[in-house]
Amino acid sequence: MSQMIETGEKYIMHTYGRFPVVLDHGEGVYLYDENGKKYLDMYAGIAVNALGYNHPKLTETLQEQVKKMLHVSNYYYTKELVGAAKLIVENSIFDKVFFCNSGAEANEAALKLAKKYGKLKNENKNQIIAMKKSFHGRTHGALALTIQEKYQKSFMPLVPNIQAAEYNNIESVKALMSENTCAVILEVIQGEAGIIPAEKAFLQEVEALCKANDALLIIDEVQTGIGRTGTLFAFEQYGIKPDVVSMAKGLGGGVPIGAMACTAKADVLVPGDHASTFGGNPLVTAATQVVLTELTQNGLLDHVKEVGAYLKEQLLALKDEFDCVKDVRGIGLMQGIELTIPILDVEKKCIENGMLIVGAGANVIRFVPPLIVEKAHIDEAISILRKALI
Ligand SMILES: Cc1ncc(COP(=O)(O)O)c(C=O)c1O
Numbered sequence: 001m002s003q004m005i006e007t008g009e010k011y012i013m014h015t016y017g018r019f020p021v022v023l024d025h026g027e028g029v030y031l032y033d034e035n036g037k038k039y040l041d042m043y044a045g046i047a048v049n050a051l052g053y054n055h056p057k058l059t060e061t062l063q064e065q066v067k068k069m070l071h072v073s074n075y076y077y078t079k080e081l082v083g084a085a086k087l088i089v090e091n092s093i094f095d096k097v098f099f100c101n102s103g104a105e106a107n108e109a110a111l112k113l114a115k116k117y118g119k120l121k122n123e124n125k126n127q128i129i130a131m132k133k134s135f136h137g138r139t140h141g142a143l144a145l146t147i148q149e150k151y152q153k154s155f156m157p158l159v160p161n162i163q164a165a166e167y168n169n170i171e172s173v174k175a176l177m178s179e180n181t182c183a184v185i186l187e188v189i190q191g192e193a194g195i196i197p198a199e200k201a202f203l204q205e206v207e208a209l210c211k212a213n214d215a216l217l218i219i220d221e222v223q224t225g226i227g228r229t230g231t232l233f234a235f236e237q238y239g240i241k242p243d244v245v246s247m248a249k250g251l252g253g254g255v256p257i258g259a260m261a262c263t264a265k266a267d268v269l270v271p272g273d274h275a276s277t278f279g280g281n282p283l284v285t286a287a288t289q290v291v292l293t294e295l296t297q298n299g300l301l302d303h304v305k306e307v308g309a310y311l312k313e314q315l316l317a318l319k320d321e322f323d324c325v326k327d328v329r330g331i332g333l334m335q336g337i338e339l340t341i342p343i344l345d346v347e348k349k350c351i352e353n354g355m356l357i358v359g360a361g362a363n364v365i366r367f368v369p370p371l372i373v374e375k376a377h378i379d380e381a382i383s384i385l386r387k388a389l390i
Pocket residue numbers: 046102103104105107135136137138187191192220221222223224248249
C-alpha cells in the first residue's frame with residue numbers, strides 16, 4: 001500500500017470508502033496518480049470539474065485573482081461577485097442570487113427562504129414536501145429533505161414539517177399539498193437514487209399545484225445544473241418556471257461555490273436572515289464567471305448536447321450487447337446504466353484499466369464527465385467499460 005494511503009487512513013475521518021488511488025494532477029479530461037498512471041475521468045469529482053483540469057482560461061483567471069485578492073467580506077461589493085450574479089440572472093428566469101459554498105448550503109438557504117415566505121403568508125404555512133429517494137445534502141436541514149432511511153436513520157430527529165411524496169407520482173403530492181405547504185423541493189433527475197429523470201407531466205403538474213396553493217417550487221439543480229444536461233438548468237427542458245433553484249458542483253469548475261437563485265416573488269430574505277462568510281468570495285466568483293461564460297457564450301452548451309447524445313447512443317449499444325446492462329437513463333452528460341452485476345467490481349476493473357467512474361444508488365454506474373469531453377474520449381470510455389462488463 002502506498003505510504004500516502006497509510007498516512008491518510010491514520011489521520012482522515014472515515015466518512016468515505018476511498019479507492020486506493022492517490023491522485024496527483026490532471027490535464028483536460030485525464031487525471032494522473034502519484035505513480036504517473038493515467039485515468040480517463042468520467043467522474044469529474046462527482047459532476048464538478050465542468051471544464052476539466054488545467055483549463056487555460058480558468059487556470060489563468062484563478063492565478064490572476066490569487067494575486068489580486070482571495071477574500072473580502074460580503075459587507076462589500078466586488079467586480080467578481082457582481083459579475084457572477086449578473087451572469088446567472090441574465091441567463092435564467094431568476095432575479096436574485098445568494099452565494100454559499102456547497103450544494104447542501106444552497107438547499108439550506110432555500111429551506112429558510114421557503115419558511116420565511118410561508119410565515120409572511122400565514123403562521124402555519126411551514127410544511128415542505130420533498131420526494132422519496134431524493135438527495136439534497138448532508139447538513140441537518142438538507143438531510144431532512146433527503147428522504148432516504150440509510151442517510152437519515154442515525155441522525156433522527158431532524159428538521160420537522162417535511163413530508164415525503166413519491167417521485168413521478170402526482171397523486172401522492174396532491175395528497176400532501178395544502179394551504180400550509182410553503183414549498184415543494186425536487187431534483188429534475190434524481191441523481192443519488194440512480195439517475196431517475198422526472199416525467200415532464202409530473203413536473204408540470206407539481207408546478208400547477210404549487211401555484212394553486214401559493215407554495216414555492218424549489219428545484220435542486222446541484223447536480224443537473226450548470227450545463228450538465230445541455231441547458232444551463234435541466235428544468236428548462238421541462239417547460240416549467242420554478243421560484244427557486246439551488247446549484248453548486250459545476251458552478252465553480254472545481255472551486256467550492258454554491259448558490260441559490262430566486263424570482264422576485266420569492267425574494268423575501270433581508271439583512272440578518274441568512275449569510276455566509278465565504279459565500280461568493282472573489283476567488284470562487286471569478287471561476288464562476290469563466291464557467292458561465294464558456295457555457296453561455298462560447299458554445300459549451302451545444303457541445304454538451306452533442307456529446308451527451310453520443311454518450312447515450314453508445315451506452316444504449318452496450319445494452320444491446322450485454323445482458324447485464326438493464327437500463328440506460330439520463331439527459332446530456334448525466335447518464336446512468338443500471339447493471340445486474342455488482343457495480344463495485346465494475347468500478348474497480350475500470351480503475352485498473354485507467355478510468356474513473358462513479359456509482360449512483362445500489363446498481364447504477366453514472367457518467368458525469370467534464371463537460372469538455374470529446375466523442376473520442378467517449379469511445380475510449382466505452383471500450384474500458386466493455387472490458388469491465390465481460
Ligand atoms: C442533487 C444534489 N443536491 C445536493 C447535493 C449536496 O451537495 P454538496 O455535497 O455540495 O453539499 C448533492 C451532492 O451530490 C446533489 O447531488
